Amino acid sequence: MKTIGYAAQSATSKLAPFHFERRAPRATDVAIEILYCGVCHSDLHAARNDWGGSVYPCVPGHEIVGRVTAIGADVTRHAVGDHVAVGCLVDSCLQCDQCHHDEEQYCRHGYTGTYNSPDRINGENTLGGYARHIVVREAFVLRLDNRLDLARTGPLLCAGITSYSPLRRWNAGPGSRIGVAGLGGLGHMAVKLAAAMGAHVTVLSRTADKLADALALGADELLVSGDTEAMAKAANRFDLIIDTVPVKHDINPYLPLLDIDGTLVIVGQVGTLPEPSTVPMIFGRRRIAGSLIGGIAETQEMLDFCARKNIHPDVEMIRMDQINEAFERMERADVRYRFVIDMASLPAPQAG
Structure with missing residues (x-):
């Protein structure tokens, strides 16, 4: 699947348009058109390699809200057209004691992050939510109650x-x-x-x-x-x-x-x-x-709690081409309290 996102090509480069290919959905995968993506301070740290270990090109973004466009043959939890969310995790071993306790963030074999992490099957570096599309294992895709405002939900997936x-x-x-x-x-x-x-x-x-x-x-x-x-x-x-x-x-x-x-x-x-x-x-x-984020079950519990209580983050919407300015403002604490990117502002992927 051809898509477009914004990537850092090095620790010193600004984020810029980046055309790339998402994998075809595996039997347990969900393909998602991304509608909105929150901007986390971790995104800035990863793009600039502040913590070391960043792999380039780096497409950040782990506060993802979107619409299902295709599902693998074995998917049962989600259907085409569903509004869904993806947070900081896109895979884990699902076999260790921590995964069995619904705490995939503490997977004994290491979780797979939504970006800057090796894919568990093909070893390729994961690319995150500053993009038009993403493909994620079904077990790590969260359902969204229709009482949640899609444009403001993204930061719930991390913050x-x-x-x-x-x-x-x-x-x-x-x-x-x-x-x-x-x-x-x-x-x-x-x-x-x-x-x-x-x-x-x-x-x-x-x-x-x-x-x-x-x-x-x-x-x-x-x-x-x-x-x-x-x-x-x-x-x-x-x-x-x-x-x-x-x-x-x-x-x-x-x-x-x-x-x-x-x-x-x-x-x-x-x-x-x-x-x-x-x-x-x-x-x-x-x-x-x-404490490090939460497991998938607890994240779903949190989303459902926010839907019942009408809790949303306070956000400022930006276009994708404003991300470098948003990073600079974030460093100055000049945001109340979270940026969210409207992915409709991205151009269509290149054909061919």
């Missing part, structure tokens, strides 16, 4: 599930006291989801200027992390803090905010942190943990 999974894992709900550090793409979803679960939600921010935004998203209050007196008064306040800050930062000021058996979950920064103090951990039985 949504990355926030939802730790909230579920640490039993957020009525009576829970949840802190959210950072109010970007991940943080604004954590606030919306935690509030919808019935938790008392506090945004942790360096300054008070995000108070109105935090309250509008569903938070109950804002705690200024730069206010030493306010932070001291907030000791032992939280059962769970979701740390969505995407850059290297000091987590030590957050640890005393946790109650006994409280947990700080890092979902935003991939890399090293300044050395944490063990004092509040030992004397309060507090924990530092991490």
